[in-house]
Amino acid sequence: MVNEREGTDVDSGCIYMFAGKGGVGKTTCAATTALHHAQTGEETIAISTDATPSLAHIFETGDRQKPVKVQKQLYINEIGLDEVQQMWDNKFGKEVYEVFSTFVSIDYDSFLEFMTSMLPGLSDEFMVDYIREMKKGGRYQTIVWDTAPLGQTLALLHTPAMLVEHLRMAPRVYSRLKFGSKSQDSILNILRRWQKLSADSIDFLRQEVRFNIVTIAEALAFEQLEGIFKELDEHGFDVKQLIVNNVIKEYDSEFLMMKASQQRKYLSKIYERYSHLNIIEIPMCPYEIKGIERLKRIEQNLFY
Numbered sequence: 001m002v003n004e005r006e007g008t009d010v011d012s013g014c015i016y017m018f019a020g021k022g023g024v025g026k027t028t029c030a031a032t033t034a035l036h037h038a039q040t041g042e043e044t045i046a047i048s049t050d051a052t053p054s055l056a057h058i059f060e061t062g063d064r065q066k067p068v069k070v071q072k073q074l075y076i077n078e079i080g081l082d083e084v085q086q087m088w089d090n091k092f093g094k095e096v097y098e099v100f101s102t103f104v105s106i107d108y109d110s111f112l113e114f115m116t117s118m119l120p121g122l123s124d125e126f127m128v129d130y131i132r133e134m135k136k137g138g139r140y141q142t143i144v145w146d147t148a149p150l151g152q153t154l155a156l157l158h159t160p161a162m163l164v165e166h167l168r169m170a171p172r173v174y175s176r177l178k179f180g181s182k183s184q185d186s187i188l189n190i191l192r193r194w195q196k197l198s199a200d201s202i203d204f205l206r207q208e209v210r211f212n213i214v215t216i217a218e219a220l221a222f223e224q225l226e227g228i229f230k231e232l233d234e235h236g237f238d239v240k241q242l243i244v245n246n247v248i249k250e251y252d253s254e255f256l257m258m259k260a261s262q263q264r265k266y267l268s269k270i271y272e273r274y275s276h277l278n279i280i281e282i283p284m285c286p287y288e289i290k291g292i293e294r295l296k297r298i299e300q301n302l303f304y
């Protein structure tokens with residue numbers, strides 16, 4: 001697929017991905033972004049892959065429908081492990097099971113559970129595939145992707161290399177296993193298809209997804225940024241925006257003053273190290289960010 005955003009400044013028809021360490025405000029920023037786009041008249045969906053999703057909580061909807069309509073033009077969908085298994089099942093499950101069950105006695109459900117728990121990055125990979133299909137479907141103009149804490153998110157980037165390595169070894173190993181050459185061929189075919197799916201997913205991320213990294217002005221978060229950017233760079237991903245959340249802007253106590261001065265130290269490191277990025281600060285609010293009105297408060301910082 002062609003890179004639709006290259007050389008343009010259109011802010012619609014995009015996929016926005018929010019990544020970063022746990023608890024820094026990814027979901028808050030993702031929800032705010034979704035709300036913003038929906039309010040500018042775009043059909044918008046926010047999708048979460050976090051195992052402990054909180055989009056429904058932020059938007060205060062108890063609805064169990066999928067996707068849930070939050071308000072006009074704004075939908076959310078929290079994707080659980082079950083659905084990821086289902087996606088894997090649809091693409092590969094039956095075939096792989098057919099081959100494996102010729103030499104391992106395992107019932108289908110256990111097999112599926114085993115595969116999806118064992119493979120690193122599998123759920124993210126199918127998530128990317130899911131988003132890709134969603135984009136193709138054309139139902140939504142804006143897709144916002146709220147990810148799980150980073151280490152996990154990027155596991156999928158290693159899948160193609162892992163499969164290349166596996167494919168290099170596989171024929172030798174499989175030829176020693178006692179199953180027919182037909183099964184052997186189909187395993188190799190599945191692996192090749194899978195490898196292609198992984199590579200396509202990464203291309204899609206590279207070409208169509210806008211990465212937003214969320215962080216806070218603290219030592220550990222700052223140090224982790226280095227690794228995150230290194231990995232994104234290696235795969236040619238383009239990060240445009242770095243969001244520094246929970247910045248203390250006003251202080252009326254010695255306690256907050258100390259905190260603010262500590263934050264300033266890391267803020268200046270962030271500005272120095274990432275001067276090529278668009279850096280946005282979001283102030284720490286004295287309340288949790290929940291409900292449309294409070295999200296609008298964050299929107300002021302994120303968009304204006």
Ligand SMILES: Nc1ncnc2c1ncn2[C@@H]1O[C@H](COP(=O)(O)OP(=O)(O)O)[C@@H](O)[C@H]1O
Pocket residue numbers: 021022023024025026027028029054245246247282283284285286287288289290
């Ligand atoms: N700028 C902010 N001011 C105050 N509370 C915030 C702010 N940003 C996030 N929070 C709160 O911090 C908690 C974690 O935010 P969340 O967006 O769920 O983080 P993540 O998705 O990265 O784990 C939530 O309770 C949220 O309401």
Ligand SMILES: [Mg+2]
Pocket residue numbers: 026027028050054146147
């Ligand atoms: Mg979250």
